[in-house]
Amino acid sequence: MPRRSSRAKAPPAGTALQAGLRLLARRDHSRRELERKLLRRGHEADEIASALIRLAELGYMDDAAFASGLVRRRSSTRGPVALSAELAGKGIERSLAEAALALFAPEAQLEAATRIAERLYAAGPPLGYREALDRIGSKLMRRGYSAGIVRQACRAVLSQGTPDPAA
Known part of the structure; x- marks a missing residue:
């Protein structure tokens, strides 16, 4: 029986949409975070793109809501400079990050x-x-x-x- 290389990825279980829903059921993700995780799990880029569009249409993924939620949760321990850097690292657009940070008076x-x-x-x-x-x-x-x-x-x-x- 041929031995599989430890580097070879197993094919992803289910569709990118199903995997995206499972990830979002655990916690909110930004669009870019979700895209990265689905790519790492071996899903095809075009399948991921359509899954992300569908998740946004269904209201399960919203970068503006994600950004404001992150600012609300972390504002008791971090300042706006750190929050801005974290939002950028998670792939949130600058305009959405600024709108979320505006809530942190x-x-x-x-x-x-x-x-x-x-x-x-x-x-x-x-x-x-x-x-x-x-x-x-x-x-x-x-x-x-x-x-x-x-x-x-x-x-x-x-x-x-x-x-x-x-x-």
Whole structure:
């Protein structure tokens, strides 16, 4: 009996439409994510294209809804810069990403960044004002918050616990 190469792909089970429905039943996917996964599973490009059109027609796949849902779910732990990068990585068009990020108002960004800063300040050892500002500020920047939001959140948290040497 001939041995199959471990690199040879088994033919896909079912149609691209069925596979797409199974993937969407687990969680929402962007159009590009779904396309990549179906290609990896061995479906033909033309079959995938028609399946994606049909899934969109049926309302099972909507990049605008996907983008706004991702922003809503992740906005408590990530800033708009990180969210924008994540949306781009998932293949969301720039205009759809900007529309979804518009829902993440600056007040909500400041509130989320302040909550994160409070947690970071409470979790770490007691630090001087400058050290705390550097540590918390850099972590907030890595999470995708703008410099202005980071500055306001740090000021709000550090004014409660550590005296500002510049004041």
